[in-house]
Amino acid sequence: MSPYLLTRTLPEDATGAALRADVLHGLTRTPKSLPPKWFYDARGSALFDEITTLPEYYPTRAEREILVTRSGEIAEVTGARTLVELGSGSSEKTRHLIDALPALHTYVPVDVSESALTGAANTLLAERPALNVHALIADFTRGLALPGTPGPRLVAFLGGTIGNLLPAERAAFLTSVRGLLSPGDALLLGTDLVKDESVLVSAYDDGTGVTAAFNKNVLHVVNRELGADFDPDAFAHVAVWDRDQEWIEMRLRARAAQTVKVPALDLAVHFEEGEDLRTEISAKFREEVVKSELAQAGLSLTHWWTDERGRFALSLSTPA
Numbered sequence: 001m002s003p004y005l006l007t008r009t010l011p012e013d014a015t016g017a018a019l020r021a022d023v024l025h026g027l028t029r030t031p032k033s034l035p036p037k038w039f040y041d042a043r044g045s046a047l048f049d050e051i052t053t054l055p056e057y058y059p060t061r062a063e064r065e066i067l068v069t070r071s072g073e074i075a076e077v078t079g080a081r082t083l084v085e086l087g088s089g090s091s092e093k094t095r096h097l098i099d100a101l102p103a104l105h106t107y108v109p110v111d112v113s114e115s116a117l118t119g120a121a122n123t124l125l126a127e128r129p130a131l132n133v134h135a136l137i138a139d140f141t142r143g144l145a146l147p148g149t150p151g152p153r154l155v156a157f158l159g160g161t162i163g164n165l166l167p168a169e170r171a172a173f174l175t176s177v178r179g180l181l182s183p184g185d186a187l188l189l190g191t192d193l194v195k196d197e198s199v200l201v202s203a204y205d206d207g208t209g210v211t212a213a214f215n216k217n218v219l220h221v222v223n224r225e226l227g228a229d230f231d232p233d234a235f236a237h238v239a240v241w242d243r244d245q246e247w248i249e250m251r252l253r254a255r256a257a258q259t260v261k262v263p264a265l266d267l268a269v270h271f272e273e274g275e276d277l278r279t280e281i282s283a284k285f286r287e288e289v290v291k292s293e294l295a296q297a298g299l300s301l302t303h304w305w306t307d308e309r310g311r312f313a314l315s316l317s318t319p320a
């Protein structure tokens, strides 16, 4: 096989149809909300990469620390020949895992962002020309079909991205991931952990405004794709910690009453002054919650590793 394949698993217009459905549903309900996957056009993916380098955004550094320390052990325990990565983005941290897996045959990055997949593959292949990379442009919440590469498979879901799913979505997602695993395969899951509120809020509301630009990027995406007339400056970036749900919410708060038109949907959406549009949740976890959610999906937790300061966890689980 050629070292690089890119497969679009959804028909060309499926993304457009999904965006129209999500915007129609999200902007006509109360409270208003949009799913976080729409942040990630080329600009949104680049802004996310910038976020990962900010002093306030500890999750990337904490997870990298665990990968640097534990990749050898993960390789030994799993013996993976195929590494599938869901929501792979830049695949920047993944290189520690790739380099530690001596029997690795194929790396399968999966993302909605084509620009992120192509950028990551170019960088990886420049350094490792013998690596097979089979990238999938796909939505990991919509039933994945994986290429027929050799097992055992290790499915990695890093970055704490699982926290962007609501509890019912998480349960459905974990069950679908379990369905991808055969005996001998494993799931490597990155989860950000519950901690002091001020640390959490700063991670989602940095001093230089990069997270605010990332948050508002969803408005640029809706303007470009659906002809909407959102004025991003008319919304303020807000990050709040929900103590009961144990998740951060990113919101866009209308600075004044306004009506936004979305011509592709024949829709006019009214915002009151101070009204919030929720754009992301980022749930924070405790070990017992991760263990129990995995168990409910038919997965047994076998390993739990944290960074030295206990901020972030990587867990390994196998089909029960």
Ligand SMILES: C[S@@+](CC[C@H](N)C(=O)[O-])C[C@H]1O[C@@H](n2cnc3c(N)ncnc32)[C@H](O)[C@@H]1O
Pocket: 036, 037, 040, 045, 048, 052, 060, 086, 087, 088, 089, 090, 091, 093, 110, 111, 112, 113, 116, 138, 139, 140, 141, 158, 159, 160, 161
């Ligand atoms: C928070 S970033 C994490 C990126 C990388 N894994 C990391 O740890 O730095 C989430 C990534 O998941 C992708 N993503 C978000 N929702 C997705 C979905 N429903 N299906 C596939 N990819 C998705 C985004 O494009 C982005 O690259």
